[in-house]
Amino acid sequence: MPSLPVARTLDPREAPALRWGILGTGWNAEKFTTALRRHTTQQVYAVGSRTQASADRFAAAVGAPVAHGTYEALVADPHVDIIYVATPHNFHHEHALLAIAAGKHVLIEKPIAVSESEAQDIANRAAAAGVFCMEAFWTLFLPKYDVLTQLMADMAIDAVLADMGEYFTLDHRIFDPALAGGPIFDMATYPLSIALWALGDPAQISANGAPAPNGINGQLAITMESTRGGLAALHTSIVGETPTTATFAGLDATIVVDGPFYQPGGFTYTTRAGARLRYDEERSAHEGGLHFQAAAVARHIAAGETSSPVRPLADSIRLLRVMDEIRAQVGIPLP
Ligand SMILES: NC(=O)c1ccc[n+]([C@@H]2O[C@H](COP(=O)([O-])OP(=O)(O)OC[C@H]3O[C@@H](n4cnc5c(N)ncnc54)[C@H](OP(=O)(O)O)[C@@H]3O)[C@@H](O)[C@H]2O)c1
Incomplete structure (x- = not known):
């Protein structure tokens, strides 16, 4: 290529x-x-x-x-x-x-x-x-993820490695059990969603957790096998910074998305045949990326549509089915 x-x-x-x-x-x-x-x-x-x-x-x-x-x-x-x-x-x-x-x-x-x-x-x-x-x-609506979508249409992805770890002070709502705190809903959403996006339906999930200083769940390490046989290794934390990168690997090519992978930024595509291609877009955080989804929504509504093929509700429901399973395995209660 x-x-x-x-x-x-x-x-x-x-x-x-x-x-x-x-x-x-x-x-x-x-x-x-x-x-x-x-x-x-x-x-x-x-x-x-x-x-x-x-x-x-x-x-x-x-x-x-x-x-x-x-x-x-x-x-x-x-x-x-x-x-x-x-x-x-x-x-x-x-x-x-x-x-x-x-x-x-x-x-x-x-x-x-x-x-x-x-x-x-x-x-x-x-x-x-x-x-x-x-x-x-919003991640899937970023221009970067449209390029990834096109690339991955020609790749069989076998492995996804992704993490999202961030330090928060103890007074942040993310430590509040009454507000469904912990990494699962705020953070794991990203690595889990892109793993499901790349690998398809899960066949098996295994999760381990470790507590935060105030006793709620503070970290998760998750492995997920897909029905197609792919495997994801995912990590998320609210107690420390981690690279927050994502890797999608297949037999012939590997994509490494720079951290934070869920925001606008770059990635490197490498093939076994020796090609190395670099994608770059302005590295901006939320203010530089949250609007792409809104523009897409506005177009769907103007066209009389009730959902987006980029993030259909079935995918959001599947994510929560996986989160239910992780919560059950690790023992994370709802408020
Ligand atoms: N897309 C992203 O990158 C991203 C980033 C951060 C957060 N989020 C998501 O956005 C949602 C909100 O997160 P946030 O960080 O914006 O939270 P936040 O700063 O705590 O704001 C939440 C708002 O919800 C309202 N609220 C209603 N009931 C509440 C209650 N019992 N306790 C506290 N607030 C209550 C409050 O608004 P009023 O006082 O005006 O009613 C409050 O300002 C979360 O679901 C999170 O996952 C997404």
């Missing part, structure tokens, strides 16, 4: 503009709205918070014209086209259902719920309401 494929990602600025309602005013809601404002013509129209003061503060900070002091008022706003659910994991199900019941399209932060049964319920209700529904798994 003389050169890498070119990303087919459409210009996010040319996607039809939706009026977004932002449900929850935390860290990622701020990153998401910043990305929308910098890189798209999407309108951050309204925000919703549990308190009017927080809604007012956030609306002023992100330039939203409307601030609602309850989530119920946000989803009832007739001018809002789509709700972006940005609350802690164990509230996604409740808040997605609130939006769907109000007849709104919905983009739900990852993972869309904390169990397979909750995720399936969201999918069923969205289907019954005829609204668009997707997990905000």
